[in-house]
Amino acid sequence: MNFYRNLNQFGRIWESYWFKPTPLLNLAICRIIIIAFQLNQTILQNDFLGTILERATRPGAKYNPTLIVKLLSLPFGLNTAPPDWFLSSLFWLTIIAGFFSLFGFKTNFSLIVFAVGNLFLQAYVYSFGRLHHPDALMMIALLILALSPAGRVLSIDDLGERIKLNIKNKNFTEKLGLKPRPCRATFYFICK
Numbered sequence: 001m002n003f004y005r006n007l008n009q010f011g012r013i014w015e016s017y018w019f020k021p022t023p024l025l026n027l028a029i030c031r032i033i034i035i036a037f038q039l040n041q042t043i044l045q046n047d048f049l050g051t052i053l054e055r056a057t058r059p060g061a062k063y064n065p066t067l068i069v070k071l072l073s074l075p076f077g078l079n080t081a082p083p084d085w086f087l088s089s090l091f092w093l094t095i096i097a098g099f100f101s102l103f104g105f106k107t108n109f110s111l112i113v114f115a116v117g118n119l120f121l122q123a124y125v126y127s128f129g130r131l132h133h134p135d136a137l138m139m140i141a142l143l144i145l146a147l148s149p150a151g152r153v154l155s156i157d158d159l160g161e162r163i164k165l166n167i168k169n170k171n172f173t174e175k176l177g178l179k180p181r182p183c184r185a186t187f188y189f190i191c192k
Helices: 002-018 024-045 048-055 067-072 084-103 107-126 136-146 156-175 182-191
Strands: none
Touching: 024 048, 024 084, 024 107, 024 136, 048 084, 048 107, 067 107, 084 107, 107 136
């Protein structure tokens, strides 16, 4: 009996330490840092688009697509490499979605597009034999961010919600006849 009480107490301590609610500001800062890092890796660090496009043309390249690549490029065939126009379009769509999610515009949707696009592009690169997975942690983090409320603060979505709320509150106070009087406030501060 004492063992189960101690086990329950340990479970409560464990849960309160690891699963307590955190401020959304911390999550939003993580979103910005993670997305900025991934955009930097994709755009600035190396010629990622060039690497993707020349991957299939290498001599002796054996295309063995991973499951995610097979699923997302199904219209082109299960074991057929997607065409260059598809890869280029997906690359630029991923970059645009990354900037949208960085600034918080339609955050969850753009994060999902960014995460799935990155996942596909990395899996496509790995479909040619090199199976080192240094990017797996980043892909997992992006998918978790896409399912989180990371866009509720420090985002264009948050700004839009605040503007809507302020307009709604302004209309409500005007209907009650409570109009702000800036003249009195200005006079008060000038005379003081």
